Amino acid sequence: MNNPSTPVTDITTSIQDGVVAAVKSLYDHDTAAAQVNISTTRKEYEGDFSVVVFPYTRVAKKKPEAIANDIGNYLVAHLPELTSFNVIKGFLNLVLDKSFWNKFLLNVAMQEDFGKGAAKNSTVMVEFSSPNTNKPLHLGHVRNILLGWACTQILEKAGYKVIKSQIVNDRGIAVCKTMLAWQKFANGATPASTNTKGDKFVGSYYVRFAKEIAAEYAAWQDTAVGQKVFAELGKEGQSAADFFKSYKDKYFNDYSVLGKEAKALLLQWEANDPAVVALWKKMNNWVYEGFEVTYNALGVSFDKLYYESNTYLLGKDMIQKGLDQDVFQQEGKRVFIDLEDKKLGVKTVLKSDGTSTYTSQDIGTARLRYEDFGMDKVVYVVGDEQNNHFQVLFEILKQLGEPYAAGLHHLSYGMVDLPTGRMKSREGTVVDADDLIAEVIEEARKGTEERGDVGAFSEEEQTAIIQQIGKAALKYFIVKVNPKKRMVFDPKESVDMQGNTGPYIQNAYVRSKAVLHKVGQADIALAAQYLDIKPVEQEILITLHSYPGLIQNAAEQYDPSIIASFAYDLAKLYHKFYHDHQIMRAESPEAKAFRLAVSQTTAQVLKSSMQLLGIEMPKRM
RNA sequence: GGCUCCGUAGUUCAAUGGAUAGAAUAUCAGAUUUCGGCUCUGAGGGUUGCAGGUUCGAGUCCUGCCGGGGUCACCA
Numbered sequence: 001m002n003n004p005s006t007p008v009t010d011i012t013t014s015i016q017d018g019v020v021a022a023v024k025s026l027y028d029h030d031t032a033a034a035q036v037n038i039s040t041t042r043k044e045y046e047g048d049f050s051v052v053v054f055p056y057t058r059v060a061k062k063k064p065e066a067i068a069n070d071i072g073n074y075l076v077a078h079l080p081e082l083t084s085f086n087v088i089k090g091f092l093n094l095v096l097d098k099s100f101w102n103k104f105l106l107n108v109a110m111q112e113d114f115g116k117g118a119a120k121n122s123t124v125m126v127e128f129s130s131p132n133t134n135k136p137l138h139l140g141h142v143r144n145i146l147l148g149w150a151c152t153q154i155l156e157k158a159g160y161k162v163i164k165s166q167i168v169n170d171r172g173i174a175v176c177k178t179m180l181a182w183q184k185f186a187n188g189a190t191p192a193s194t195n196t197k198g199d200k201f202v203g204s205y206y207v208r209f210a211k212e213i214a215a216e217y218a219a220w221q222d223t224a225v226g227q228k229v230f231a232e233l234g235k236e237g238q239s240a241a242d243f244f245k246s247y248k249d250k251y252f253n254d255y256s257v258l259g260k261e262a263k264a265l266l267l268q269w270e271a272n273d274p275a276v277v278a279l280w281k282k283m284n285n286w287v288y289e290g291f292e293v294t295y296n297a298l299g300v301s302f303d304k305l306y307y308e309s310n311t312y313l314l315g316k317d318m319i320q321k322g323l324d325q326d327v328f329q330q331e332g333k334r335v336f337i338d339l340e341d342k343k344l345g346v347k348t349v350l351k352s353d354g355t356s357t358y359t360s361q362d363i364g365t366a367r368l369r370y371e372d373f374g375m376d377k378v379v380y381v382v383g384d385e386q387n388n389h390f391q392v393l394f395e396i397l398k399q400l401g402e403p404y405a406a407g408l409h410h411l412s413y414g415m416v417d418l419p420t421g422r423m424k425s426r427e428g429t430v431v432d433a434d435d436l437i438a439e440v441i442e443e444a445r446k447g448t449e450e451r452g453d454v455g456a457f458s459e460e461e462q463t464a465i466i467q468q469i470g471k472a473a474l475k476y477f478i479v480k481v482n483p484k485k486r487m488v489f490d491p492k493e494s495v496d497m498q499g500n501t502g503p504y505i506q507n508a509y510v511r512s513k514a515v516l517h518k519v520g521q522a523d524i525a526l527a528a529q530y531l532d533i534k535p536v537e538q539e540i541l542i543t544l545h546s547y548p549g550l551i552q553n554a555a556e557q558y559d560p561s562i563i564a565s566f567a568y569d570l571a572k573l574y575h576k577f578y579h580d581h582q583i584m585r586a587e588s589p590e591a592k593a594f595r596l597a598v599s600q601t602t603a604q605v606l607k608s609s610m611q612l613l614g615i616e617m618p619k620r621m
Numbered sequence: 622g623g624c625u626c627c628g629u630a631g632u633u634c635a636a637u638g639g640a641u642a643g644a645a646u647a648u649c650a651g652a653u654u655u656c657g658g659c660u661c662u663g664a665g666g667g668u669u670g671c672a673g674g675u676u677c678g679a680g681u682c683c684u685g686c687c688g689g690g691g692u693c694a695c696c697a
Contacts, residue, residue, distance in 0.1 A: 042640065052639055054677055064677080090677075091640065132697085169697070308697085334695065343624055344693095351695040358697050387625065388692055414626080415690080422690095450659085481634065484626070486690065488633065499645040500634080553637080565635065568644085579661095 010548070011081060011104075012038055012049060015094065019051055022074035029059040040542055043535075046086055047093030048542065054090040064090035098531040101541045102594070106524055109601045115547045115608060117159030117555075124407070125163040125369060126152045128381035129300075132169045133287045134178045134206040136199045137294050137433040139416050139423065139489060140383065146479050146614060147413055148381040149300045150560035153612045155379075158555035163373055167306040167365065170284050176265040178202060179279055180258065181209035191286050197434065199290030202283050213258045217244070217251055225255070297437050299471070299614055304372070306365060312356055314364025318400060319349055327399045339395060347392050362393050363400075370404055377407030379558060384412040384484065411558045414486030416478075431489070437474065443495035444470035444503070448621070457620070468618040469503050470495070472610075476502030479613050480564035500568050502615055505606060508571035510621045511578060512603040515596070519584045522596035530594035536577045540598055543570050544605055551612070560613055567609040574602045 016036040023029050037055065041047035053067045060067045065087055072085035072092050081100045086093050108114065128148020131137060137145075149164075156162045182205045191201040220226045221244050234243040244251075252259040268276040295301065319335055322328040328335050328349060335350040349360045356364075369375065380390060390410035398405040415422070423430045445466045457465070477494040481487045497503040533541070547566065554562040577598065586592035607617045 037637085037639075039637080039639080045640085050640085052678095054639075057677070089640070172697070174697090312697095336695085345624085348695045353695080355695085357695070361697085383691095384626070385691055386697095389697095391625095412626085485634090486627070490633075493633070493646080496646080501645085504645095561635090565644095572644085 011096065011100065011545070012549070014079060014081070015049060015051065015075065018075045018079050019071060021078070022071045023056060023059070026070050026074060027056065027060045029056075031056075040546075041093050043539075045088060045091075045093050046095060048096045048538075049094050051092040051094065052090060053092055057090075068092040098533050101533055101538060102528060102531060104545060105541055105594075105597055105601060106528055109541075109544045109547075109605070110524075110597065112604070114544075114601075114605065115551050116157055117548065117552055120159040120161075122377065123161040123163065123373060123375040124155055124377035124379060125165055125304075125373060125375045126155070126379045126381065127165050127167060128152075129166045129295075129302075130169065130382070131166075131291065132174065133199075133284050134174050134203060136197075136203045137291065139431040139433065139436060142298070142433050142436065142474075143413060143416050143478050143487075144381055144383070145295075145298055145300055146475055147411065147483055147560060148379075149298075149614045150479055150563070150612060151379060151381065151411065151558055153614065154551060154554045154560060154563060157608075157612055158551050160377075160555070163304055163375065164300075164302045165304040165306060165369070166302050167308060167311070169308050171269070171280075171309040171312060173262060173266055174206065175280070175284075176262045176269065177209040177258075178206040179276075179283060180262050180265055181205040181212065182283065183279070185212075191289070197290045197293060198286035198288070199294075200434075201290070202287050209258070209262075213252070213256060216256060216258055217248070220251070220255060294433050294437075297434070297471075298475075299616070306368070308361070311365045311368060312361050314368055315356060315360040315362075316350075316364070318363045318367055319360060322349075322396070322400055325400070327396065337392075337396060337399075339392060342391075342395060344388065344392050344395060349396075358389065359393060359396070362389075363396060366393075366397055366402065366404075366408075370402065375407075376404050377409065378404060379409045379411050381411045381413070384414055386410075387412055409558060411483060413483040416487055416489045419488060419490050431491075436491075437471065439491065440474045440495050441467050441470035444473065444497075447495075447497055461619075465618040465620065468616045469497070469506065469621065472502030472506055472615045473497065474502075475613060475615050476505070476564060479560045480568075482561045483559060502610075503621070505567050505571040505610060506615075506617055507621055508574045509603055509606045509610075509617045510619070512574060512599040512606070513619070515578070515583055515599045516603065519592070519596060522600055523589075523593040524597065526590050526593035527597045530588070530590035532591075533594075534581065536573065536580055537595075537598060540570070540573045540577060540602060543573060544601060547605060547609070554612075563609050563612050567606060567613070570602060570606060570609070574599075574606075 013033065016033040016038055019036045019038075020031050020033050023031050035055070037052040039050055039052075041050045051068075051071065053064055053071060056067050056071075057064055060070070062070075068085075068087040068090065072087065072094070075094065076082045076085060081096050082094055083097045084095045086095075126148055128151075129137075129141060129145050131141060152162045152164045182202075185208055186205065189201075191198045194201060196204075221230075221240070226244075229247070230240055230243055233247070234240070265276060269280060319328060322337075323330060323335065328337050332352055333350065333354040334348060334352040336346055336348045338346050340346065347359055349357055349363070351357060366378065369378065382390065387410065390408075390412070394405065394408045394410070397408065417423070418429060418431070420429065448462075448466055448469065473495050478487075478489070480500065497507075543566070550562055550566050554560060577595075581595060583592060583595045583599070586595055610617060
């Protein structure tokens with residue numbers, strides 16, 4: 001039963017196993033250890049862990065209190081770590097020997113890699129960020145990136161081999177619109193010549209195209225052709241404005257001069273026209289340079305990049321395989337899958353001209369990834385508006401019998417709203433990622449200067465600390481929310497330093513480090529003799545004890561918010577501990593040594609858990 | 622309309638089917654302070670959208686409503 005990642009130390013599994021044995025021995029009934037309901041004892045009762053015994057009333061045919069007594073006696077007799085128990089209703093509260101906690105702290109929690117799960121011999125690819133090359137990153141991407149990054153860190157810590165990847169949407173009509181606008185209106189300007197960040201520079205031409213075509217469209221509406229179209233196709237009683245609003249796409253395809261040029265560019269690109277491809281490469285590289293700056297600011301990186309320009313034609317052989325296996329149906333050149341029975345509708349995978357779709361691309365890309373890495377799990381970090389797409393994709397890959405099909409997961413997250421409502425590009429309420437990062441850092445700078453407590457450091461150190469604080473505020477604010485929930489991002493609250501925030505946790509870390517710095521390292525031999533563990537100290541130990549299990553939970557559920565709450569709880573407890581107990585002038589040398597060990601471990605675990613969220617700890621604040 | 626996710630203090634968020642639903646923030650009251658701003662202590666604040674059901678036990682599971690989001694493309 002001894003899992004290498006959780007040696008003797010994981011007392012909860014010992015208790016669960018003990019309960020299984022007790023139930024077998026007392027009532028001759030088999031239960032699974034995982035089914036044993038165990039939790040930490042609530043503060044108002046005596047004990048460390050509690051077992052809920054209600055589930056055994058049926059097999060024992062006794063009152064819950066009697067069962068709890070039976071099992072309690074059995075456990076105390078069989079588990080040396082247990083000293084006593086008490087029973088309240090159906091709850092069996094178990095009291096552990098103080099030496100258990102002492103040993104746990106000194107022998108287990110203090111280990112450098114505490115929390116690290118046993119190697120799982122399983123490779124998981126996490127796909128996140130996955131931007132378009134015609135738009136700079138915004139607040140929505142920030143949530144995606146932070147969630148994705150945190151997942152990679154958590155999975156790695158849990159014992160998986162992790163590949164960080166993104167697929168760049170670098171082709172298509174939108175990209176051609178941007179290129180066209182640059183050709184027509186830039187006069188050869190570059191990011192360097194205009195001193196503009198590359199992605200912003202390119203993005204501005206995408207916006208420029210939208211403006212130009214809107215003007216073109218408006219002018220066309222007054223022409224004889226435009227009026228004729230309205231007269232012929234406009235519905236009874238429909239205003240010209242309403243009609244032309246709904247006619248926009250049709251106009252782009254059938255009448256627009258700019259639209260025609262953009263489409264011609266796309267055809268040239270697909271035909272590998274050297275001049276077009278060269279321009280495309282040049283502009284995309286500007287974008288990548290810009291993205292790199294933002295990724296660096298957020299502290300994320302990737303192992304493998306996929307480009308849609310390389311993958312958009314993939315998947316045809318998979319489609320053929322699916323046709324051979326009768327997974328897909330065909331109608332002329334069009335290939336589709338009928339998933340009505342799964343309530344997922346009918347999805348086209350190849351269009352009637354035989355060209356690819358989003359679905360076929362993703363089928364091909366999944367296969368390519370498997371050939372590249374042989375992973376058995378893939379996590380797609382993508383917004384919840386694509387739930388249907390991924391359900392269909394996963395179902396198809398399953399029916400095709402892909403070996404990794406059982407390990408596919410869509411980490412679907414909700415949109416980020418502003419207090420004023422949804423972000424809308426048309427109304428200019430989109431929060432730019434770079435602006436946001438700059439803003440939180442600026443706010444951190446103001447806060448730090450007001451308190452004036454980094455004055456002793458060099459300019460360089462101050463800047464580093466301020467950046468760490470600002471980024472922590474932003475990252476923690478976003479990642480503490482359960483991913484699947486739509487969240488409200490209040491810029492004001494995001495830079496708060498008080499309460500349930502990143503800087504608050506950083507503060508606990510800095511405080512514990514300062515204690516160690518001032519008072520010295522823990523004397524382990526001396527600390528081992530301290531058994532009069534105080535309630536707050538005990539709470540810290542119980543919290544630390546839960547860390548490895550929570551990492552596994554967070555990895556299984558792909559939910560970084562679990563780690564965020566853990567870090568906050570630990571920070572809060574440490575602040576309280578610091579407030580309640582003397583360290584330097586502790587009542588005994590043993591107590592002092594023990595409290596230093598608590599401080600040291602808390603510092604290390606705070607750092608470790610925040611690192612899982614992509615948050616750095618400053619040296620001082 | 623079909624499918625799906627969400628609905629918890631004023632607000633933003635917690636709560637492996639377990640004990641009296643918790644934090645933060647805002648508010649109020651004290652304390653402290655050169656400050657209406659920083660810090661500390663405390664208080665109030667809830668029929669967990671509604672109605673049923675399952676269970677020893679439901680915020681959590683099931684059914685039906687109500688409200689909100691998303692999605693129902695030969696776009697990506």
